[in-house]
Amino acid sequence: MRYSGLKVITEGLFGNKGWTRAWRDPAPKAEYDAIIIGGGGHGLSTAYYLAKNHGMTNIAVLEKGYLGSGNIGRNTTIVRANYFIPGNSEFYSHSLKLWEGLELELNYNVMHSQRGQVVLFHSDGQRDLQIRRANAIVNQGDDAEIMTVDQLRAEFPYLDYEQTRFPIYGGMMQRRAGTARHDAVAWGYARGADQRGVDLIQNCEVTGIDVENGVVRGVQTTRGPIRAKKVAMIAAGRSGQVAAMAGMRIPVESHIMQAFVTEGLKPVMDAVISYGMGHFYISQSDKGGLVFGGDIDMYASYAARGNLPMVEHVMEAGMTLMPMIGRAKVLRSWGGIMDMTPDGSPIIDKTPIEGLFIDAGWNYGGFKAVPASGWCMAHLMATGQSHEVARRFRLDRFRTGQLLDEEGTGSQHNLH
Amino acid sequence: MRLICPLCGPRDRREFYYSGSEDYLNRPTPDAPAEAWDDMLHLRDNPAGVTRDLWYHETGCGSWLLVTRSTTTHEILATERVADRKGAGA
Amino acid sequence: MRLADKGLIDRSKLVTFTFDGRSYVGFAGDSLASALLANGVKLMGRSFKYHRPRGVLTAGSEEPNALVEVLDDGQQTPNTRATVQEIHDGLVARSQNRWPNLRWDMLSINDLAAPFLSAGFYYKTFMWPRAFWEGIYEPLIRRAAGLGKLLPKHDTADYDRAFAFCDLLVIGSGPTGLMAALTAAKAGRDVILAEEDHMMGGRLLSDDGQIGGMASADWANATIATLRAMPNVRLMPRTTVVGAYDHGTYSALERVGLHVAHRPHLPRECFWRIVAGQTILATGALERPIAFRNNDRPGIMLAGAVQTYLNRYGVAPGRRVTLFANNDGARIVARQLMAAGVKVAAILDSRPVASVIEDCPVYIDARVTDTKGRHGLTSISVSHAAGSMEVETDLLMLSGGWNPLLHLTCHQNGRPVWREDIAAFVPKPGMIPGLTAAGSANGVFSTAECLAQGRDTAAAVLGLADLPDLPHAEAAPYAIQPFWAVPGEGRAWLDFANDVTVKDVKLSAQEGYVSVEHMKRYTTQGMAPDQGKNSNVGALAVLADATGRGIPETGTTTFRPPYVPVSIAAMGAGGRGVGFAPQRFLTSDQASRDRGAPMIEAGLWYRPSYFPKPGESTWREACDREVMMVRQTVGVADVSTLGKIDIQGRDAARFLDLVYTGTFSTLPVGRVRYGLMLREDGLVMDDGTTARLGENHYLMTTTTAAAGQVMRHLDFVHQAYCADYDLRFISVTESWAQFAVAGPKARQLLNSLLDQPLGDFPFMSCGEVTIEGVKARLFRISFSGEEGYEIAVPTPYGESLFRDLVARAETLGGGPYGMEALNVLRIEKGLITHAEIHGRVTAFDIGAQKMIATKKDCIGKASSTRPGLTGPEREQMVGLRALSDQPIGAGAHLFTPGDKVNRENGQGYVTSVCYSPTLSSWLGLAFLKDGRARHGQQIRLVDHMRKTDVLCEVCDPVFHDPEGGKLRA
Structure with a gap:
C-alpha cells in the first residue's frame, strides 16, 4: 500500500477500513541467506538496504521484543553531521544526506525537520575547538557557521546571556541539523524492508550463535534454530551479551542515559540547542513537548532507568542556560542502554568468525547514524568489503591505536 | 543511588566518581603482548547481571572501591577498598 | 452549585479569583475546579487534537481536561491542573489551547475533519513536496499542537531542593497511610507521611463514612493531630512523591507557596530527595471512565x-x-x-x-x-x-471500576500483575526493593481492610510486635464486572487529553501495531499530561479485544517517573545563574578587580584576563604591553589555580617514577623537574613540574584543568598497583597562594621582598625563603621564557603578598599580567597547555618521546607504542609563523599549498595562536602531519569561519630564546 495525502482522504471518507498492515507477522523459516540479530533502527535499516541496494531479500530480522524497542524507541531524536575526526566526518555526512531523502525513499513521514542545531561555547578555548570542528565540517562538504553572541541574541532571545555561570561566547550552528520522529524511522524502515520480502520476526530472542571451525552456521532462538551463512550482530546496548554467544569479548560497556520530555507547550523554540558547559541539549517536538537530555548516568547498567543526580544536573543546566523553561513540567523520563566504546566511535566490521558481522558501539549518538549504519553494514555484509565512509570503524582499532576519539577522553568507556 | 564506603558508611552517589570495570586492576607486565593491554583497557565482559567495578570516593575519603553489584537491578552486593584487596601491592 | 452545610471548606473566608477575565468568589479550601463548579462553570478546557470542549473529569492531579494557565510573578504556569490549584485572593487563571476564546475556538474545525485525522495519519502524508515540510506542514502542525503557553522570559522565581531521611516513608494519608504511620510512629520510628493534597486524610475527607464511631473525616483529623504531636513524625502535605530510585531514594515535589498570593519568604516549590529505610505505598486507587x-x-x-x-x-x-x-x-x-x-x-x-x-x-x-x-x-x-x-x-x-495507584512500583521497570476479580493490575511484591503497597494501592478497597493492611504492613516491614487497635469501619465488598467500551458508531474517547478513541486503537491493531508499545506510540494513547492514568487500562482492554488476546497477555506499557509532572525549575533549583557550578576565587581576586581586570572563567576558577591601563581601548593593547613588560622588566601573575599535590613517604620517589614518564628518583633535593604524565592508554594526560623539597617529600604541580583528574589518577595508581608503598599524598592547591614573578628584573624584585637576598638559585631549583618572617616556598621555574620564579605562601597571606609584589614590580617598571599575556608568553616559548594536550596527542606528537625513560616502566608506556600512535602519519606539533600581517586563528586547518581544500587533503590544524609583540608577527602552535620533517616549508592555513586563507612557515615551536639563555640568566 502506498501512503499519500489523497489516500488519507479517501480512507477517511470510507471509515478508515482499508488500511492494511504496515508489515507482515511471518513465522521464522529454517534458513535464510542472512540473519540480523536486533530489530532496532540499525538492524532494520541494514535489512532495508540489503534488500534495496544489494537484492538480498531472503533475510530475517530477529527481535526479542517489538520492532524499534531499543534506543530508537527512546532518544532525543537529534540528527546532525558535526563530527571532526576523519572517519567520523564522512560517515555522518553520508548519513545526513540519506536523511534528507528519507520520507520519499520510505514513503513514510519520519518528520525529519532540518530546524538547525547550535552548539554553544563559553570560553576562548571552546570557541577555537568549535571553529576547528566547523572548519572540518565545511571541508567535508557540509554546512557550519559560527554565530556571534549578537546573532544568537537575535535568534534565541530566551537564553540567559547575563546571569549565567558560564557566559555564552557564541555558537556553532549547523542549519541542516535537526530532529526526526524516532519511532517513525523504525517503522518506515520496517515497512520498507517487509515490502521487499524481508521477514521481520518479533518476540524471537536469539539464545545462541552456532559457530563451527571458526565459521558461523546460524543461530538458536526462542522460536527454534535458524540457519544462515551470514549473521549480523546489531544489538546496541546488548551487544556484549550477543557477542558473548559467539565467544567474543568486545570493546563495549553498557551505560544508562536518561532523557526527558515535558508536557505539551505551544511552539516556544525552533532549533536544537546544545549547552557547552556540561551535557544538555534541548528541542521542542512537533507535539509541543520539550525533549532534552544530558550525559549518561556514569555507571555500567542495563536497568533502562537512571537516578536523580544526573536528573538534577540536567535540570540545573537547563535553568542556567534558558530559565524560561522553569515552569515547563517534566512529564516523563526514561533511560536507554548505550553501547559505549573506549573512543566514543562505533564499530562496523567483520569479526574473527567468518560470516559473523558486528555493528555496535554507537555510544549515545546512534539515532542520527541509522541510515548510514544500515547502508554501510549492508554493503559490508553483501560485498565483504567495508564501505568507504565506514572503513575506519574497525573492531581492532583499539589494539592498533587507530583511534577515533572526538572527546579526547581516552580509553574509559563512560567518558565519551 | 547510595553506596556504602567501608570507611565512611552509606553515602549518596554524588560523592563518587565511576571509572569502569575491575579490568583496570589487572595491569599487565610491561612486556606483555598488545592483546593483554587491549584486554585490560578496552575489552569488556559487560555482564547483564553481577559485575565488579571501580568507584572513587572523590568527595569523601579518597578511597578507590571495588563494588560488586548488579547491572540489572543496581543492587549492591559487596564493597571493598581497592587497597585492601589481596595482592594490591606492587 | 454550592450546597449548604457540606464540605470542609472555610465558609468564613471568601476568596476572589479570576478565570478567563471573569471574577468569581469561592471559599478558602476550594480548588480552582471546585470553585468554578460551584459558580456553575463547566467548560474549562479544550482537547489536544480536536479542540473539543471539555469540563473537569476528576478531582485530582490525574485530571486530563481542566488544564489552565496560572499567571503570577509576571510569569505564567501552563498546564496547571484546576483540580489541584488551590484558590487564593488574586489568583488569575485562564484557559489554554484555544483561539480566540474558550467557547469559540477556531481549531475546533479539527473536530469536523476527524475522519482524516485518525491515528498516525501524519506518517502517511505531508511528504511531498519535500521542501514543504519545514516551510509549511510542520509549522502548521506545531501551531495546532501543544497545550499551554510558556512565556519566552526567564523564570526568576524561587525554588528549593532538600534532602530528608527516615525509617519509614508513608506515601498517602488515607486510611491505609494514617494507620501505617500511626503504627510506626508509636513504635518510635522516624516517619515521614507525604500527602499530595493540602489536607491530609485522603478519601476519608470525601467518603462521608464512619470510623470508630465518628465521621471518617473527624477520625482522620484526630489521627493526624496525634501524629503531628509526635517528634518522630514529619507530616508533608502538598507533597507528591514522584519517583522511586535506587536504594530507598524517592523524589517528591512539595508545592510550598503556590496556594498563596504573596510569598516573600517561600519558594514556589521544593524538590525533595527522601531516603527511606522502608516505604509504604498507600496511594489509593484511581477511578476509570467508560x-x-x-x-x-x-x-x-x-x-x-x-x-x-x-x-x-x-x-x-x-x-x-x-x-x-x-x-x-x-x-x-x-x-x-x-x-x-x-x-x-x-x-x-x-x-x-x-x-x-x-x-x-x-x-x-x-x-x-x-x-x-x-x-x-x-x-x-x-x-x-x-x-x-x-x-x-x-x-x-x-x-468503570478502580485501578490501584501503583505507578511508583513501576519506576524500576517491574511489571504489575492482573487480578481478574477486581479487573485491575496490582503491584507484585518486590518491584521496588523496600517498598510495599498496602490498601487500595494493593487492590483492597473497603475502609476496614485498608486500616488493617496499613497497620499490618508497617508492622511487617519494620518488625514491630506492639500494634495499635483497629477502629471499626465499613467493610462492604467491591463487586465489579468489567465493562470497558460501548460498541457502536462514532468516537468513544479513551485518552481524553490526547483525543485517542476506541477507533484509533482498533486502527492501530488493524495496521499491525499490535504490541501495546506500538499501539501507544502510534496512537499517542497514554502520552498526554495524565500519562494514561485515566486511559491505559481501558485502551489495553480494547487492544486485547481487537487482537483476540487477554489483558495479561497483551501486557502493559510502563509508568516512568515522575508520577505527576514536575517543573524543571524545581528539579533544577539552585542551578539558575551562577548557581550552576561552584565558583573558585583567587586570593588576589579583589586586588585584580580593583585594578579593573576583567575576570574570566577558567574551569571553576576566575582569573584576570588583563590589567587595563588608562588610554588602552582594547584587550590587545593591554596584552601587548604586559608581554613586553615581562620581557623587559618584571611581571607578576597569580598562578594559584595550578594543582598542587604534596607527596611524602619513603616510596614517594618510586611512585613518581611510575606515574611520570621521566625519572624523579634521581632528582636532587632542592631541585625541580618538568614531568609528563600519560594515561594508561599511552596518550598525554597532563604535564607540570615537581619539586623535591626533601629526601622523602615532593611537591607536584598539575595544570589547572587536570588537577582533579591527576589526583584521582594518583590515588588509583597508588591504591591499585602499589598500596604497599610507604606513601601519602594530599591536594594542597587551596593551602598555598602562588605567584609567578617573571622578567629580567624578577630577581631584583624578589630581593627587595625577601628577608634574605637570594644566593645561588639556578634555574629549576627550589627552596624555603621567608618574607617578614613568614615561611614561603620559592621555585625557579618559568612559563614565559624569561628568568622566572614562583613564590608560594600560605593562602591567608596571598592577597597581601600579591598587592605587595605588584607594588614593588611597578617601582621597577613592571606590574601584574593576566591570562592573555600569559598565553602569549607561553606560545612565544612553545610551551603547551591543554589546547595542545587535548587528549588525542601522544608524547611522540609533541616531540617529547625522549621523555619516556627507557630504563623503567611507567603508566602508559606500553600502550604508547601501539602502531597507530607513532609515525609520519601522526600530526606532530610545530610552530607556525604567519607570512603576512593578517591575523590567524586557532581551529584553522592546514593544507599543502596547491592542494584542494577538502577533508581528504587535510594536513593538520592550529591549536593556539597569538600576535607576538616580541617578534612582531602572528604565531601559532599547530599539529601537522609529519610536521617535524617539514620545518622550513610553507603551509596553507584555511579558516572558513574567520575567512582566513594565508601561508605560514612551519618552524620549531620555540620562537623565543630557543637556546634558553634567558631562563638561566
Missing part, C-alpha cells in the same frame, strides 16, 4: 470525583444527575447526592444482574450510547435490558 460515543462532554465526570466535590467542597456539579457504572461501589455517590437533595434521574448499571433497589430509577444491562450538549451535557441516549431512552441530565457520573 468509553462510549461522545463520552467527553463537560458534565461527564467520574463518580468518585463527584463524591469529592459533594462532600469535600460542598458542591453539586449538576442538578439532574445520572450514573453509569459497572460496580456496586459507585452507587453510594448517587445515594449521597440524593441525601443532599440533588435529583438523580437514573442509575445505569452495565451489569446484567445487579440490584435495582435504590431511591431512584435503576436500569440494568444498560449502555450509554450517545450524549448531547456542546458546552455542557444536556441529555444522554441509553439502551438497557428493557429498551432504550433519552435521559435529560446535566451531570453523568462514570465508574
Whole structure:
C-alpha cells in the first residue's frame, strides 16, 4: 500500500477500513541467506538496504521484543553531521544526506525537520575547538557557521546571556541539523524492508550463535534454530551479551542515559540547542513537548532507568542556560542502554568468525547514524568489503591505536 | 543511588566518581603482548547481571572501591577498598 | 452549585479569583475546579487534537481536561491542573489551547475533519513536496499542537531542593497511610507521611463514612493531630512523591507557596530527595471512565470525583444527575447526592444482574450510547435490558471500576500483575526493593481492610510486635464486572487529553501495531499530561479485544517517573545563574578587580584576563604591553589555580617514577623537574613540574584543568598497583597562594621582598625563603621564557603578598599580567597547555618521546607504542609563523599549498595562536602531519569561519630564546 495525502482522504471518507498492515507477522523459516540479530533502527535499516541496494531479500530480522524497542524507541531524536575526526566526518555526512531523502525513499513521514542545531561555547578555548570542528565540517562538504553572541541574541532571545555561570561566547550552528520522529524511522524502515520480502520476526530472542571451525552456521532462538551463512550482530546496548554467544569479548560497556520530555507547550523554540558547559541539549517536538537530555548516568547498567543526580544536573543546566523553561513540567523520563566504546566511535566490521558481522558501539549518538549504519553494514555484509565512509570503524582499532576519539577522553568507556 | 564506603558508611552517589570495570586492576607486565593491554583497557565482559567495578570516593575519603553489584537491578552486593584487596601491592 | 452545610471548606473566608477575565468568589479550601463548579462553570478546557470542549473529569492531579494557565510573578504556569490549584485572593487563571476564546475556538474545525485525522495519519502524508515540510506542514502542525503557553522570559522565581531521611516513608494519608504511620510512629520510628493534597486524610475527607464511631473525616483529623504531636513524625502535605530510585531514594515535589498570593519568604516549590529505610505505598486507587460515543462532554465526570466535590467542597456539579457504572461501589455517590437533595434521574448499571433497589430509577444491562450538549451535557441516549431512552441530565457520573495507584512500583521497570476479580493490575511484591503497597494501592478497597493492611504492613516491614487497635469501619465488598467500551458508531474517547478513541486503537491493531508499545506510540494513547492514568487500562482492554488476546497477555506499557509532572525549575533549583557550578576565587581576586581586570572563567576558577591601563581601548593593547613588560622588566601573575599535590613517604620517589614518564628518583633535593604524565592508554594526560623539597617529600604541580583528574589518577595508581608503598599524598592547591614573578628584573624584585637576598638559585631549583618572617616556598621555574620564579605562601597571606609584589614590580617598571599575556608568553616559548594536550596527542606528537625513560616502566608506556600512535602519519606539533600581517586563528586547518581544500587533503590544524609583540608577527602552535620533517616549508592555513586563507612557515615551536639563555640568566 502506498501512503499519500489523497489516500488519507479517501480512507477517511470510507471509515478508515482499508488500511492494511504496515508489515507482515511471518513465522521464522529454517534458513535464510542472512540473519540480523536486533530489530532496532540499525538492524532494520541494514535489512532495508540489503534488500534495496544489494537484492538480498531472503533475510530475517530477529527481535526479542517489538520492532524499534531499543534506543530508537527512546532518544532525543537529534540528527546532525558535526563530527571532526576523519572517519567520523564522512560517515555522518553520508548519513545526513540519506536523511534528507528519507520520507520519499520510505514513503513514510519520519518528520525529519532540518530546524538547525547550535552548539554553544563559553570560553576562548571552546570557541577555537568549535571553529576547528566547523572548519572540518565545511571541508567535508557540509554546512557550519559560527554565530556571534549578537546573532544568537537575535535568534534565541530566551537564553540567559547575563546571569549565567558560564557566559555564552557564541555558537556553532549547523542549519541542516535537526530532529526526526524516532519511532517513525523504525517503522518506515520496517515497512520498507517487509515490502521487499524481508521477514521481520518479533518476540524471537536469539539464545545462541552456532559457530563451527571458526565459521558461523546460524543461530538458536526462542522460536527454534535458524540457519544462515551470514549473521549480523546489531544489538546496541546488548551487544556484549550477543557477542558473548559467539565467544567474543568486545570493546563495549553498557551505560544508562536518561532523557526527558515535558508536557505539551505551544511552539516556544525552533532549533536544537546544545549547552557547552556540561551535557544538555534541548528541542521542542512537533507535539509541543520539550525533549532534552544530558550525559549518561556514569555507571555500567542495563536497568533502562537512571537516578536523580544526573536528573538534577540536567535540570540545573537547563535553568542556567534558558530559565524560561522553569515552569515547563517534566512529564516523563526514561533511560536507554548505550553501547559505549573506549573512543566514543562505533564499530562496523567483520569479526574473527567468518560470516559473523558486528555493528555496535554507537555510544549515545546512534539515532542520527541509522541510515548510514544500515547502508554501510549492508554493503559490508553483501560485498565483504567495508564501505568507504565506514572503513575506519574497525573492531581492532583499539589494539592498533587507530583511534577515533572526538572527546579526547581516552580509553574509559563512560567518558565519551 | 547510595553506596556504602567501608570507611565512611552509606553515602549518596554524588560523592563518587565511576571509572569502569575491575579490568583496570589487572595491569599487565610491561612486556606483555598488545592483546593483554587491549584486554585490560578496552575489552569488556559487560555482564547483564553481577559485575565488579571501580568507584572513587572523590568527595569523601579518597578511597578507590571495588563494588560488586548488579547491572540489572543496581543492587549492591559487596564493597571493598581497592587497597585492601589481596595482592594490591606492587 | 454550592450546597449548604457540606464540605470542609472555610465558609468564613471568601476568596476572589479570576478565570478567563471573569471574577468569581469561592471559599478558602476550594480548588480552582471546585470553585468554578460551584459558580456553575463547566467548560474549562479544550482537547489536544480536536479542540473539543471539555469540563473537569476528576478531582485530582490525574485530571486530563481542566488544564489552565496560572499567571503570577509576571510569569505564567501552563498546564496547571484546576483540580489541584488551590484558590487564593488574586489568583488569575485562564484557559489554554484555544483561539480566540474558550467557547469559540477556531481549531475546533479539527473536530469536523476527524475522519482524516485518525491515528498516525501524519506518517502517511505531508511528504511531498519535500521542501514543504519545514516551510509549511510542520509549522502548521506545531501551531495546532501543544497545550499551554510558556512565556519566552526567564523564570526568576524561587525554588528549593532538600534532602530528608527516615525509617519509614508513608506515601498517602488515607486510611491505609494514617494507620501505617500511626503504627510506626508509636513504635518510635522516624516517619515521614507525604500527602499530595493540602489536607491530609485522603478519601476519608470525601467518603462521608464512619470510623470508630465518628465521621471518617473527624477520625482522620484526630489521627493526624496525634501524629503531628509526635517528634518522630514529619507530616508533608502538598507533597507528591514522584519517583522511586535506587536504594530507598524517592523524589517528591512539595508545592510550598503556590496556594498563596504573596510569598516573600517561600519558594514556589521544593524538590525533595527522601531516603527511606522502608516505604509504604498507600496511594489509593484511581477511578476509570467508560468509553462510549461522545463520552467527553463537560458534565461527564467520574463518580468518585463527584463524591469529592459533594462532600469535600460542598458542591453539586449538576442538578439532574445520572450514573453509569459497572460496580456496586459507585452507587453510594448517587445515594449521597440524593441525601443532599440533588435529583438523580437514573442509575445505569452495565451489569446484567445487579440490584435495582435504590431511591431512584435503576436500569440494568444498560449502555450509554450517545450524549448531547456542546458546552455542557444536556441529555444522554441509553439502551438497557428493557429498551432504550433519552435521559435529560446535566451531570453523568462514570465508574468503570478502580485501578490501584501503583505507578511508583513501576519506576524500576517491574511489571504489575492482573487480578481478574477486581479487573485491575496490582503491584507484585518486590518491584521496588523496600517498598510495599498496602490498601487500595494493593487492590483492597473497603475502609476496614485498608486500616488493617496499613497497620499490618508497617508492622511487617519494620518488625514491630506492639500494634495499635483497629477502629471499626465499613467493610462492604467491591463487586465489579468489567465493562470497558460501548460498541457502536462514532468516537468513544479513551485518552481524553490526547483525543485517542476506541477507533484509533482498533486502527492501530488493524495496521499491525499490535504490541501495546506500538499501539501507544502510534496512537499517542497514554502520552498526554495524565500519562494514561485515566486511559491505559481501558485502551489495553480494547487492544486485547481487537487482537483476540487477554489483558495479561497483551501486557502493559510502563509508568516512568515522575508520577505527576514536575517543573524543571524545581528539579533544577539552585542551578539558575551562577548557581550552576561552584565558583573558585583567587586570593588576589579583589586586588585584580580593583585594578579593573576583567575576570574570566577558567574551569571553576576566575582569573584576570588583563590589567587595563588608562588610554588602552582594547584587550590587545593591554596584552601587548604586559608581554613586553615581562620581557623587559618584571611581571607578576597569580598562578594559584595550578594543582598542587604534596607527596611524602619513603616510596614517594618510586611512585613518581611510575606515574611520570621521566625519572624523579634521581632528582636532587632542592631541585625541580618538568614531568609528563600519560594515561594508561599511552596518550598525554597532563604535564607540570615537581619539586623535591626533601629526601622523602615532593611537591607536584598539575595544570589547572587536570588537577582533579591527576589526583584521582594518583590515588588509583597508588591504591591499585602499589598500596604497599610507604606513601601519602594530599591536594594542597587551596593551602598555598602562588605567584609567578617573571622578567629580567624578577630577581631584583624578589630581593627587595625577601628577608634574605637570594644566593645561588639556578634555574629549576627550589627552596624555603621567608618574607617578614613568614615561611614561603620559592621555585625557579618559568612559563614565559624569561628568568622566572614562583613564590608560594600560605593562602591567608596571598592577597597581601600579591598587592605587595605588584607594588614593588611597578617601582621597577613592571606590574601584574593576566591570562592573555600569559598565553602569549607561553606560545612565544612553545610551551603547551591543554589546547595542545587535548587528549588525542601522544608524547611522540609533541616531540617529547625522549621523555619516556627507557630504563623503567611507567603508566602508559606500553600502550604508547601501539602502531597507530607513532609515525609520519601522526600530526606532530610545530610552530607556525604567519607570512603576512593578517591575523590567524586557532581551529584553522592546514593544507599543502596547491592542494584542494577538502577533508581528504587535510594536513593538520592550529591549536593556539597569538600576535607576538616580541617578534612582531602572528604565531601559532599547530599539529601537522609529519610536521617535524617539514620545518622550513610553507603551509596553507584555511579558516572558513574567520575567512582566513594565508601561508605560514612551519618552524620549531620555540620562537623565543630557543637556546634558553634567558631562563638561566
